[in-house]
Amino acid sequence: MAKPPVIVLVEPQLGQNIGKAARAMLNFGLTEMRIVNPRDGWPNPEAGPAASKADIVLEKAEVFDTTAEAVADCSQVYASTVRRRDVHVPVVGPEEMADEIRRSEGRSAILFGRERSGLSTEDVALSTRIVTVPINPEFGSLNLAQAVILLAYEWSRGADLAQPTVREEEPPAPMGELEGLIGQFEESLDRKGYFFPPERAQATRRTIRTLMTKPGWSSREINALRGMLRTIESAPRED
């Protein structure tokens, strides 16, 4: 398994955004942040509160003078930006990026540009790929932390970071218990003359069976339903 990618913020302007990016990273298990030439210096007192307890990321963050230095140990560098006409760099989507990072033996970095103007031509030129999140062509408005969280999420999807999705449902009851419910339901209906005319009875019973089989109720649920049915059929409450 490849190491998680490094997140490189190039000339970020607001400390708050650096904190939010840290928080976005840590949600998906990314902890290595590098900051290139931050406008307001480093450390930045506004970053901590915005990080919302992701301080560990900020404490470990490293600062560099240039993007080239920040990615010197990385063999794959992804420039997070829209398609660019000014540089010839292959464009990939987030999923392809994540696949490549996971397969890579070397380190990978993902570059994010400054809030207003994004990455410079020079920054893109030293990247091995452009990574573009496919967004609404008529409305593209991702801020720094959102761009970070989407790519971090995409990386984590295949990284086995979290437990596999399990269904917490109780297992469906054995068919014998389901038969008990169906039988009880049919008897209740039969006592009220529901299966009339007799020619239709078979089709009606089939409908009931289909209805009751569909949910995959658990034993507990089937017991609860049988109790409810008994109640509805019981003598009227006297009060």
Next chain:
Amino acid sequence: MAKPPVIVLVEPQLGQNIGKAARAMLNFGLTEMRIVNPRDGWPNPEAGPAASKADIVLEKAEVFDTTAEAVADCSQVYASTVRRRDVHVPVVGPEEMADEIRRSEGRSAILFGRERSGLSTEDVALSTRIVTVPINPEFGSLNLAQAVILLAYEWSRGADLAQPTVREEEPPAPMGELEGLIGQFEESLDRKGYFFPPERAQATRRTIRTLMTKPGWSSREINALRGMLRTIESAPRED
């Protein structure tokens, strides 16, 4: 191709967060927002500036008094939350959710709870699924707009690729029809004094809701069941 999911914000507290959620949605082509009982009323003057030109989403947003009303026309309802022990609702990941929504013939809704406390047990109980974003087990800190953007992104990823699937099954009935069945069932039980002692009534109603939500019965099936229930409750056959 299924319709895009409706985003339902349940009792959101800050107008700013409603605006940010709108912006997150529009990035991935979602435009239908519903707001349940917003704390500060609606419209909220703080929403617009935070939406960053996603005003179209806010202008079209609809306000409802209850979550049940907000999802009455939806046949699939996803509660965006962590795993819950208080309700038995199947848990899926974002990808599985997106697949299901794209294949579904009915409308789908994704519920997001209030900023501090998330979704109530009642909101989760009326959902057909819990959707959980797998995050760092040691640091989970997604804000409202981030949760929205991740699920919107996941939906959009395959939105172009998905083929309409032909299902032989009838589509699940809209939630409004299911509410009718649940209401009738509860009344039948209530008439026989089932909800006793009163302290247990709420939990019992929740169990019933979970049981009835699980199957995804079609409109035809729900009508059949309501007829059967009426029959069971009717006066004894005289013969």
